Amino acid sequence: MNEHNLISRAQQVLRLNDAGDFTKPSLGQYPHQWNWDSALIALGWAHFDLPRAFAEVRSLLAAQWRDGMVPHIIYPTGASAYFPPPEFWQTDNLAHSGSIQSSGLTQPPLIATMVRMIHAYTRSDESRAFVREVFPQILGWHRWLHTARDADGTGLPCIFHPWESGADNSPRWSPALDRITPTDLPPFKRRDTQFVSPDERPLAPDYERFVHLIDLGRRARWEPRTLLEQMPFVIQDVMLGAILHRADEDLRALALELGEPTQELDAWLARTRENFDARFWDDARGLYFDYDIRAHAPIRVNACHTFAPMFAGLASPAQAARLVREHFDNPDEYAPSDNSRFSLPSTAKHEPGYAPRRYWCGPVWIQINWIIAQGLLRYGYGAQAEQLRRDSLALVEQSGFREYFDPRDGTGCGAVEFSWSAALTLEFLNQGKSNG
Numbered sequence: 001m002n003e004h005n006l007i008s009r010a011q012q013v014l015r016l017n018d019a020g021d022f023t024k025p026s027l028g029q030y031p032h033q034w035n036w037d038s039a040l041i042a043l044g045w046a047h048f049d050l051p052r053a054f055a056e057v058r059s060l061l062a063a064q065w066r067d068g069m070v071p072h073i074i075y076p077t078g079a080s081a082y083f084p085p086p087e088f089w090q091t092d093n094l095a096h097s098g099s100i101q102s103s104g105l106t107q108p109p110l111i112a113t114m115v116r117m118i119h120a121y122t123r124s125d126e127s128r129a130f131v132r133e134v135f136p137q138i139l140g141w142h143r144w145l146h147t148a149r150d151a152d153g154t155g156l157p158c159i160f161h162p163w164e165s166g167a168d169n170s171p172r173w174s175p176a177l178d179r180i181t182p183t184d185l186p187p188f189k190r191r192d193t194q195f196v197s198p199d200e201r202p203l204a205p206d207y208e209r210f211v212h213l214i215d216l217g218r219r220a221r222w223e224p225r226t227l228l229e230q231m232p233f234v235i236q237d238v239m240l241g242a243i244l245h246r247a248d249e250d251l252r253a254l255a256l257e258l259g260e261p262t263q264e265l266d267a268w269l270a271r272t273r274e275n276f277d278a279r280f281w282d283d284a285r286g287l288y289f290d291y292d293i294r295a296h297a298p299i300r301v302n303a304c305h306t307f308a309p310m311f312a313g314l315a316s317p318a319q320a321a322r323l324v325r326e327h328f329d330n331p332d333e334y335a336p337s338d339n340s341r342f343s344l345p346s347t348a349k350h351e352p353g354y355a356p357r358r359y360w361c362g363p364v365w366i367q368i369n370w371i372i373a374q375g376l377l378r379y380g381y382g383a384q385a386e387q388l389r390r391d392s393l394a395l396v397e398q399s400g401f402r403e404y405f406d407p408r409d410g411t412g413c414g415a416v417e418f419s420w421s422a423a424l425t426l427e428f429l430n431q432g433k434s435n436g
Ligand code: GLC
Pocket: 025, 030, 034, 035, 036, 037, 165, 166, 167, 168, 169
């Protein structure tokens, strides 16, 4: 397929999933608004419809809670056949919740980075006014992440549910989930296997734990302090921490341009730099591992999140070199090998939890490829970044804009006509233009 064709097909996917001022990740499987999806989708819209990109960001921020959180699922158009429905979260009428129905969880904060990129593409009075408009809300969300989710004074945000990581079903969460026995499960009926084959979705015992954790959250009335005291799943997530640091950096650049003070942002940036390595870096293995606050121990699972610190500039050149040489380029872990043609498997191929078609246990995701490619470029690994770009484009050409792909042969998995796969195709193609 030629490039022109791919662009118009990607644009069609966004138009198809366009619900007015937000974009559904996919019509059947995900018929509401998701946080980090919307951020990435806004970047896609910015390539052909700037007002629509602004609308995407505004609709996401309109759901912000009074305490600053920007929720992970937002239901601007009410219930659908999707589980969990809005009322399942019991977030209505809390003193600190927002005015639009939503989940009680959050997701990786990509919005500042996307707003900065969109503004850099446009550099117009209009986009500057837009940055001014959204800046205070984004700052409020970052403040919430650094405080309400600070479990130990490091300011490294913790998550209370695997869904907050965005990597919902990663084997990274298994050790913590295995310690949890769901009790008094509220009645529920899964819907995620209605559109997608069960062997590409989470296993039943994991799904029960997901629901159990929601139930505990609602019993705590989604109060951050209570959650911190009571939740059995409290994890400092490398990727979320890295994305927040990158977003702080981007927000700082926007603050400078707007003439806003930067002291608070400077302090967050410094504190993260100070604490990140001690908490996450494993020098023996040359990998970043998540940290389980309840178990007081790192989670030694080798998965794609380990490259995220490069996106944030948090790795030293020596750490980046180890990540690339010992892991990214290693055919036993991430590099192509005889039975695995496409980069980047979301879990290292030699991990016991690796499963090439199961959600987050091995399949390639276009948004992860994009995030990691950005990190590789930042450290001068142009060939590796280009490999991720090329494979991402080859996958969508071969199998369509699917949610994820089997790294062995590129078979499309999960939901179809997936918005961020389309949005990032537009971004990757645009990047190709500027590189070439
Ligand atoms: C899945 C993904 C999550 C994403 C959501 C909507 O739950 O794991 O990252 O935001 O789908 O696409």
